[in-house]
Amino acid sequence: MALLERLLARPPQLPLHLPAHGRGRALAPPLHQLLRQRPGRWDLPELPEIGGPLESEGAVAEAQAAAACLLGAERCWFGVNGASGLLQVALLALAQPGERVLLPRNLHRSLLHACLLGQLRPVLFDLPFDASTGLWLPPTPDGLAQQLEAALAQGPLAAVVLVSPSYQGLVGDLPGLIAVVQRRGLPVLLDEAHGAHLGLDPRLPAGGLACGADLVVQSLQKAAGGLAQSAVLLQAEGDEARTAAIERALLWLQTSSPSALLLASASVSLAYLHSPPGHRQLERALSTGVELRRRLQQGGLPLVVNQDPLRLCLHTAAIGINGLDADAWLMERGVIAELPEPGCLSFCLGLAPPRQVLRLLPRRLQQLRRAQGAVPLLPFSRPPLPALAEPELPLGQAWRAAQQRVPLAEAAGRFAAEPLCPYPPGIPLLIPGERIDAARAEWLQQQQRLWPGQIADTVSVVAD
Incomplete structure (x- = not known):
């Protein structure tokens, strides 16, 4: 019963972690209404009128077609095994056994699992590194072009994977990076797990489809207010052979009994995020993020410069604290961050930040600095990795x-x-x-x- 007790426990004062719906605050109203119904009435199999991600008829097929139209994609598939499962599907659809795929060093391990399952050969390219934070930074188009040429000199490639945005909200020159790859006739799979909301507000960079990616995977619990494990795979253009390969890989990797609740989560969260009320909710969240950043900087707290106001990244190394120690200290005081690292501590504000965040988080972080702060940590050592490695x-x-x-x-x-x-x-x-x-x-x-x-x-x- 320990798990159940944890789920029933009183939430912390400031839960600033994923899912981005903030423990239900930012769930799309139709999904919130569904969850208020009698428990279990939504736990349904693939009834004919419901269907599933691979069925041509039924409510799921209609919802996927509507989502594709809404997002400007040719095709769309919902997933119930998170972005992890759909990243695997996409990579297996792009490459045949024995083929080489170019992957960044900050890849999610699910892509390694796809290489294992599909007998693919991963070729890893190194990324720029920031010694002050210990973070990998987005690649540059020139750097990627050099690494891509070096990889092609060793043999053909089937596809290139890019990650944007990063966990910490870092976004590079995505149009330039995609153009570098596509000029060489290769498809781009974009891991956009943390970026379903990109392009929906002038304060945000453009999303992967708008930048020209061939396949895009989004986690709808990370940036669209969906439930955990709900995700979407988007295909930019109609390619019958690639579509067939995607659906074959979906058949291999996705459950034959997908959760109707998670499928509904994918559909409803996307529709709401792209609706006028969803836009207004996002605007309010972004304004809170911008104001919170202003207050923290005004108070002398160092922040990592990023491109997503909903990801606040405290540069703990600059105030002499390991991010893991800062996380433990804050957790004891009711502030739950999303991602502790040796040089940083990242907070996910979500689509409906807690009301007290503007007042309470600056106070807690100042208390952290007074209690734990010291001289800045020494620069972090760059990983001793080659620019390109198989x-x-x-x-x-x-x-x-x-x-x-x-x-x-x-x-x-x-x-x-x-x-x-x-x-x-x-x-x-x-x-x-x-x-x-x-x-x-x-x-x-x-x-x-x-x-x-x-x-x-x-x-x-x-x-x-």
């Missing part, structure tokens, strides 16, 4: 091999046997099949000290 041992072979755990200090020269992912649970610091050289082993030991409780002092390697 695992030396095939991904599937390394991940399925017999493995053993060795101390990080003794890992040099060994092949990684599984991903190493501190919080957030998704961005790997180590890929199966990569050889851990001495510099990487030393850097991982530094990371272990920076991520207390998140990185073990041993690592899984392929057994001798």
Whole structure:
């Protein structure tokens, strides 16, 4: 009963974490109305009048067609396994077994799972790094062009994946990046999990479809007020072969009994976000975010410059605090952040920020600085990674091999046997099949000290 007790517990004073509906405050009114009905009446199978994501008739098919029209896509599919499941679907639709795909170092690990399942060869490109925050930054078009040319010199590619926005609300030159890839005749899969709201207000950058991406995946719990696990895959243009490949991959990876509630969440949250009332709700949330940022900066609190006012990122390293320590201190005082990292602490304001956030969060962060602050932390070490790298041992072979755990200090020269992912649970610091050289082993030991409780002092390697 421990889980149930947690769900029934009184919420904290300032829940500033995902889902973006803010524990129900920003749920679309029709979805809120549905959830107020008798419990369970919405837990339905694929009845003929309801259908499912792969059915040509029924309410789901109609809702998907309406969403595609609303968002300017040729086709749209709802998913009930989160953005993770639809990213996997999209990548498997773009590449055949044995083909190479170009992926950024800040990829979500679900894409690695897709490479494993589809027998694809991941080629990883490095990203700009900010030593003061410890964050990977968006790539530049010129940098991506160089890495893409280097990757193509080693063999053909089937597709390129980009991530925008990042978890911290960072957005680069997305039109320029997509153009770089498409000039070489390659499709772009955009992981836009955190960006369903982009392009809907002048204070926000444009979204992936408007920038020309071929396939876009959005998580509707991260930026559209949907329930957790509801997501959408958008296809920009009609391509019968690609459409068939997507639906085949959906058949492989999605449940045959999709939740009618989650399908309704996808439909309703998108429709409401793009409606006049949804626009007004977003405008209010953005105004709160802009005002909160102004008050914090006025109070001398350092913030990471980003492009999404709904993601507030405190630069904890600048005030001498590890973000994980700051998170623990705030959590004891009823402030729940979304993402702690060694140099930063990110808050998700959501589509209906708590009423007391403008008053209470600046106060709590000033108290944090007085209680925990010190001299700024030393700059973070850049990951010792090549600009371009393909695992030396095939991904599937390394991940399925017999493995053993060795101390990080003794890992040099060994092949990684599984991903190493501190919080957030998704961005790997180590890929199966990569050889851990001495510099990487030393850097991982530094990371272990920076991520207390998140990185073990041993690592899984392929057994001798």
